[in-house]
Amino acid sequence: MFVRDCMTANPITITKDTPIFQALEIINKHKIRHLPVVQDGKLIGIVTERGLLRISPSPASTLSVYELNYILAKLTVAEAMVKNPITTTPDTPIEEAALVMREHKIGCLPVLEKGQLVGIITQTDMVEALVRLFNLRKAGSRLVIEATDRIGVLAEITSFFREKGISIRSLATLEREPGVYHLTLRLNIPDARDLARELESMGYKIISVS
Structure with missing residues (x-):
């Protein structure tokens, strides 16, 4: 933008x-x-x-x-x-x-x-x-994932949602401490709790889901 x-x-x-x-x-x-x-x-x-x-x-x-x-x-x-x-x-x-x-x-x-x-x-x-960047005027769910700074982490996360047939409407990163990021995703589904549990089973820390 x-x-x-x-x-x-x-x-x-x-x-x-x-x-x-x-x-x-x-x-x-x-x-x-x-x-x-x-x-x-x-x-x-x-x-x-x-x-x-x-x-x-x-x-x-x-x-x-x-x-x-x-x-x-x-x-x-x-x-x-x-x-x-x-x-x-x-x-x-x-x-x-x-x-x-x-x-x-x-x-x-x-x-x-x-x-x-x-x-x-x-x-x-x-x-x-x-x-507008966060697409806040469209209904959906919000998921915040903690991830370490390593090559391929975004590709891994976005591939997870692609395989589920879920669209990521916006994605923002925030460095909480050196090498540790919070990824905030807005999704085109009303409830992301099941996805959050699945991501946790893959080793990701879920900060919040709403």
Whole structure:
């Protein structure tokens, strides 16, 4: 799966001269949290709802309504945006984009192709990618098997299910400790308990079945 499979294409954008109050109105209207900032068709920054609220006058301010409106009208996105944000491309593997977001502690990545903004991918999009990768919207069973890191172990396990005529809808690996992995499989059958017992008789440790 790649960024292009999960991103929001042609996102709503604003300019650095957009008033803060207008940017917040756009965010509230469209129920989004990030807005790319463009100038002459090029990405120059990004603003977040949190960043906009941080520089907005507090509702508890002693300023009059007139004074508050005057300040809000003067404040622009340029004062709240993150300049030259980290970006990604449509052909970046989704897991690499997720790693960048995690390591830099950011909530989104603008997506550029040939220097042009073509999309944005957010934490919400990453969760949706996880749902799709695990095929969670289809009914079935879930089996977690512990296996050691040795050549042929995946072939052995997948062959077991092939011989049973069972489809593996998704498979993920997690290294629990050096050389020991938990394999999480989602299967196209409602109950995998009999299969779990058979795998145990073959020497595999079953962590969970549901």
